[in-house]
Structure formats: C-alpha cells, structure tokens
Amino acid sequence: MFNIPRIANQFSHIIADKINQKTKPLGALGQLEQCATQLVTIFSQKVSSEAAFKAFTPVLNKPTLLVFAGDHGVAAQGVSIAPSDVTSQMVTNFVSGGAAINVFCQQLGWLLEVVDCGILHPVASPSVHNCRLGSITQPLNTNMAMSIEQVYRGFDNAKQLVKQLSLKGCNTVAFGEMGIGNTTSAAAIMAAMLKLPAQQCVGKGTGVSDDIVERKIAVVEQALILHKSQFADPITLLAALGGFEIVHITGAMLAAAEQGMAVVVDGFICSAAAMIAININPTVKEYLIFAHCSNEQGHRLMLDTLNVKPLLQLDLRLGEGSGAALSLPLLQASLGFYNKMASFADAGVEQVVS
Incomplete structure (x- = not known):
C-alpha cells in the first residue's frame, strides 16, 4: 500500500561530528541537536557519496x-x-x-x-x-x-x-x-x-x-x-x-x-x-x-x-x-545552527568538551 524506504544512516558519524564541533558544549542545544540530526538524515537520503554529503546543505523547502x-x-x-x-x-x-x-x-x-x-x-x-x-x-x-x-x-x-x-x-x-x-x-x-x-x-x-x-x-x-x-x-x-x-x-x-x-x-x-x-x-x-x-x-x-x-x-x-505550525521556527533553528554555526576550528575557539 505504501512503500516507505528505511532511512539509511550512512552519514550519521559525519552529522554527529559536525554538530559536536560547533562552538558550544557537547549536547548544549538539546532537542535542537536531535531535530537537526533527524532532518538532515531524512533530507540526505538521495545523496550518493560522502563527498557529496559534505557539500550538501539541508533546507526546509516549501513547508x-x-x-x-x-x-x-x-x-x-x-x-x-x-x-x-x-x-x-x-x-x-x-x-x-x-x-x-x-x-x-x-x-x-x-x-x-x-x-x-x-x-x-x-x-x-x-x-x-x-x-x-x-x-x-x-x-x-x-x-x-x-x-x-x-x-x-x-x-x-x-x-x-x-x-x-x-x-x-x-x-x-x-x-x-x-x-x-x-x-x-x-x-x-x-x-x-x-x-x-x-x-x-x-x-x-x-x-x-x-x-x-x-x-x-x-x-x-x-x-x-x-x-x-x-x-x-x-x-x-x-x-x-x-x-x-x-x-x-x-x-x-x-x-x-x-x-x-x-x-x-x-x-x-x-x-x-x-x-x-x-x-x-x-x-x-x-x-x-x-x-x-x-x-x-x-x-x-x-x-x-x-x-x-x-x-x-x-x-x-x-x-x-x-501546535505543528508553531514548531516551524524550531525546525528552522535546528537546520540554521547545523548549516551556519561556526566550528571551533573555524572560529579559533578552544574546544569545550563538557
């Protein structure tokens, strides 16, 4: 009736590393980090290679x-x-x-x-x-x-x-x-x-x-x-x-x-x-x-x-x-920090581990 593909997590290690390297303590953005991970994973299902994924920018399109x-x-x-x-x-x-x-x-x-x-x-x-x-x-x-x-x-x-x-x-x-x-x-x-x-x-x-x-x-x-x-x-x-x-x-x-x-x-x-x-x-x-x-x-x-x-x-x-409508700014914020927030290396900030 509905042929739903299982979500492949082949880039999960890259997503996690990218989030963890942002200029913040580990896990400091709480549910936004989980939301970003889920959205990026869903939107990247058609990305075919690790190189292509690293160049991929996930966005909310026509919500x-x-x-x-x-x-x-x-x-x-x-x-x-x-x-x-x-x-x-x-x-x-x-x-x-x-x-x-x-x-x-x-x-x-x-x-x-x-x-x-x-x-x-x-x-x-x-x-x-x-x-x-x-x-x-x-x-x-x-x-x-x-x-x-x-x-x-x-x-x-x-x-x-x-x-x-x-x-x-x-x-x-x-x-x-x-x-x-x-x-x-x-x-x-x-x-x-x-x-x-x-x-x-x-x-x-x-x-x-x-x-x-x-x-x-x-x-x-x-x-x-x-x-x-x-x-x-x-x-x-x-x-x-x-x-x-x-x-x-x-x-x-x-x-x-x-x-x-x-x-x-x-x-x-x-x-x-x-x-x-x-x-x-x-x-x-x-x-x-x-x-x-x-x-x-x-x-x-x-x-x-x-x-x-x-x-x-x-x-x-x-x-x-x-309630679903009101959640949109949080989805946007999740992808916003994922796409645009600087990493420790980019910003020249000493990494905070906890």
Whole structure:
C-alpha cells in the first residue's frame, strides 16, 4: 500500500561530528541537536557519496500544512460543546483567513491547504480540496463509522495530495484537523490500540463539562464493546472508530514518508492517526517529528507509549494543526545552527568538551 524506504544512516558519524564541533558544549542545544540530526538524515537520503554529503546543505523547502476536515456522527450523541454545523463554519473561516491556523501559517511561513474529507455542509470555494468520502460518519457507538472502501479511498486521496506537494518541491509537511466530535473518535482509537479503559483516554476536548466527559466515556465504552472484533487490523479499526479526516491524516503521513518528507505531527487527533500509521507500516515513525504535547488528557500517554519527546509544551487544545505550525521556527533553528554555526576550528575557539 505504501512503500516507505528505511532511512539509511550512512552519514550519521559525519552529522554527529559536525554538530559536536560547533562552538558550544557537547549536547548544549538539546532537542535542537536531535531535530537537526533527524532532518538532515531524512533530507540526505538521495545523496550518493560522502563527498557529496559534505557539500550538501539541508533546507526546509516549501513547508506545507494541510488541514483536513470531516464530520462525525457521534457528535449527535452530545459529546461536544458544538453541533456539527460548526465544522463547516470553521472551514469557511479557514478559507477567509480568520482562524488561528491562518495567522500562524502566515506569520511563520507555512503554505496552507484546506481539505474537505466529508463535512456536513460543503463549502463552495476553489481553495478547498474536494476529497469527500461522504457527508458525515456513522455514530461509532452504534455502527461502523465508515466502510473499508471509504478508508482505502481516503488513503488514495491523501496519497495524491501529498504527491502533488512533492512534485512542487515540498519536503516538509504537517497536518491539522477540524471535526466536531473528533476527540471522541481519537480517544476510542487510543483505547482500542493501547488496550486501555475509556476513562484514561477521554478528556475535555475543546473544554466540555464534566457531565459531557462522562457521556464521552460511556460512548467510547459502547464503541469498544461493539467493535472489539475489529481491532486486530488497523484498517478495520479505522473503519470502526475513525473519522474521514483521521483516515486522510493517517494516509497522508504514510504517503509523505513514502515521498521522503519530514512529517510534523500535531496534537491528540494527529497522534492517534500516527499510532495507526505506525501500526500499518512501522518505518513511518522514522519520518515523524512530534511538535507538542497538548492539554488533552490522553496525549502525554500516547507520546510516552510511542517513546517520543515533543518539541513544545504549551497546553494547547485547539487542533487545526496549531501546535505543528508553531514548531516551524524550531525546525528552522535546528537546520540554521547545523548549516551556519561556526566550528571551533573555524572560529579559533578552544574546544569545550563538557
């Protein structure tokens, strides 16, 4: 389905030596050093020789953030502070440039694309990609959320979108989401994949009351019982518990890794998609950079289970890809110091070893 190449580390010793020879104590730039190592390794996969690598300058090229929108039938179960109509209203807001993600992308240098994966009320705009799998999923606590065929169609849509970005020269992508009810879907995915009780996975989402949290827990528990036989396979799990936007994000992560792109993972929803993507093809994890730990209850546990350390901790719970967007200056700083910071020899500074 997705032919993702394992990342070769043939230049790892050169990368490490270059970072260690910069005018700083060893390891003094912390996670930026790890981020630089990962980015340089990803971007240098087509460099054929050590001599060519030493002349190679890694850059973030046309970083692009795609916001995938989809509506969830489970929203009608009273698990959110807003009705499904708000999904379409927010897509209109994205198109008009009024959302937080628009501001962050414009300010920081992301190209922004909006994708309708299946919202209740389509937004008539040439700037919205039409990847609709339907108008809304089925309630996950009473039915399969979607069909297996819809999952595969979503993967194909995502693959085509990512391929178009790659052909335009993009080498760094991030994904955001919009979909009323999607924290319930993500919590159900988390519980099913990690074999955890619903109450450890369900949080307040965008800020619901304790009563609604209890309702969300009950809905997720119903879904886990109903679809228990579907959880051994990640595709059927997605069909049972996912959202149209979550399907596209999962497929886009796999497709981006297949194209050799760096993939910046946003918060709770996107991390749920990442867990599924890793289950489908574990090699995808080598391409993933986790942007932040959100304020959603289960997200820290997700990250710990994946054994990854996010770049930011800002208590965000907005979605839209906002945390991924805010990580871009750190990615730029990582490659900035790698490419431009002087070595001890260049600067005539006595080497500091610790």
